[in-house]
Amino acid sequence: MTSLLCITIFVLTVAGSAYSQPTSPPFSVSAKVIADVGANVTLPCRLLAHDSSSFGMVGIRVKWTKVADDESLNEDVLLSMGFHKKTYGSFENRVFLQELDNEDASLIMYEVSKDDTGKYRCEIINGMDDTMIDVELEVGVVALEGVVFPYSHPGGRYNLNYAEAVQTCADLNATIATHDQLEGAWRDGLDWCNAGWLADGSVQYPIVKPRAPCGGTKNGPGVRNYGNRDKTNSRFDVFCFASPLNGRFYWLVQPDRLTFDEAVQACIDDGAEIANVGHMYAAWKLEGYDRCDAGWLADGSVRYPISRPRKNCSPTEAAVRFHGFPDKDVKSYGVYCYKDEQ
Numbered sequence: 001m002t003s004l005l006c007i008t009i010f011v012l013t014v015a016g017s018a019y020s021q022p023t024s025p026p027f028s029v030s031a032k033v034i035a036d037v038g039a040n041v042t043l044p045c046r047l048l049a050h051d052s053s054s055f056g057m058v059g060i061r062v063k064w065t066k067v068a069d070d071e072s073l074n075e076d077v078l079l080s081m082g083f084h085k086k087t088y089g090s091f092e093n094r095v096f097l098q099e100l101d102n103e104d105a106s107l108i109m110y111e112v113s114k115d116d117t118g119k120y121r122c123e124i125i126n127g128m129d130d131t132m133i134d135v136e137l138e139v140g141v142v143a144l145e146g147v148v149f150p151y152s153h154p155g156g157r158y159n160l161n162y163a164e165a166v167q168t169c170a171d172l173n174a175t176i177a178t179h180d181q182l183e184g185a186w187r188d189g190l191d192w193c194n195a196g197w198l199a200d201g202s203v204q205y206p207i208v209k210p211r212a213p214c215g216g217t218k219n220g221p222g223v224r225n226y227g228n229r230d231k232t233n234s235r236f237d238v239f240c241f242a243s244p245l246n247g248r249f250y251w252l253v254q255p256d257r258l259t260f261d262e263a264v265q266a267c268i269d270d271g272a273e274i275a276n277v278g279h280m281y282a283a284w285k286l287e288g289y290d291r292c293d294a295g296w297l298a299d300g301s302v303r304y305p306i307s308r309p310r311k312n313c314s315p316t317e318a319a320v321r322f323h324g325f326p327d328k329d330v331k332s333y334g335v336y337c338y339k340d341e342q
């Protein structure tokens with residue numbers, strides 16, 4: 001049963017005027033079910049009539065429908081009238097009523113795919129207290145508890161084979177991103193025109209605004225996939241995934257501009273360590289960290305995190321701005337530090 005990965009979140013709203021409006025369902029309930037691809041899921045639906053004890057499911061009609069944005073395109077899923085049950089279309093022989101007891105009209109759906117994602121409506125019709133329940137099903141969507149960021153090697157674009165890509169993310173206090181994580185980041189607005197390795201050995205990049213230099217405009221927005229590449233001889237950038245911080249990311253307030261070595265030492269003197277790229281992305285994306293000062297990071301790059309776009313910082317978008325990998329001896333920048341608090 002451990003493979004039945006499935007979370008249900010209930011939202012129950014009881015309309016105040018419900019009892020004076022007998023023509024509308026007395027309760028409006030919605031639930032959300034999140035499941036992995038291939039899981040068996042249960043979409044909950046129970047008879048909600050306040051006098052339910054007098055009804056059994058026998059003799060009551062239960063109808064499950066997949067609701068489209070344009071409701072004239074709704075799909076029938078299952079119809080049950082007493083002992084007669086019928087399933088429809090792609091749901092044929094794949095959905096069943098749970099019927100644990102007389103009030104249970106929950107739908108069991110086997111081996112869900114991404115196409116099953118959508119809104120389902122359960123109607124229990126007995127002519128008196130009709131019940132209508134909407135349940136949202138989301139299949140194969142990984143909640144992003146972290147941030148995905150692209151990374152190019154200091155030596156330039158497309159410099160990493162697969163093993164180096166994995167190691168690079170680890171060095172940045174992150175892990176190489178999965179396809180689902182990249183897709184979640186794309187849905188969240190990540191648009192990046194350089195292709196990077198993912199954990200499964202494929203090479204992909206996320207495009208929100210299709211444009212000629214980034215794979216053209218023929219395909220709509222989406223995660224573009226170069227497929228699996230030769231892990232030893234192919235070289236690309238990488239997408240890394242950083243988790244929420246356990247410690248504090250901060251700009252070190254100090255009087256002078258620093259060389260890279262001075263920056264490393266300044267954080268140590270402050271009881272911390274120089275922050276890494278993963279720390280900056282996590283602080284920026286997950287904590288809204290915003291600072292318009294270019295500072296050294298542990299990989300030798302100089303960056304600054306802007307979550308409130310403004311003139312002279314990052315005018316058009318919230319972003320971690322990249323200032324390159326300057327000569328480590330120039331005294332032109334400050335430093336961002338990270339202090340573990342575990």
Ligand SMILES: *[C@@H]1O[C@H](CO)[C@@H](O)[C@H](O)[C@H]1NC(C)=O
Nearest residue numbers: 001003004038039040110111
């Ligand atoms: C789903 O249910 C079927 C039938 O009970 C079972 O054979 C299958 O292993 C289940 N799949 C998962 C992912 O639990």
Ligand SMILES: *[C@@H]1O[C@H](CO)[C@@H](O)[C@H](O)[C@H]1NC(C)=O
Nearest residue numbers: 170171172173174276338340
């Ligand atoms: C960041 O990663 C480096 C290299 O793996 C490691 O030495 C360091 O302890 C990590 N720091 C934190 C705060 O996770």
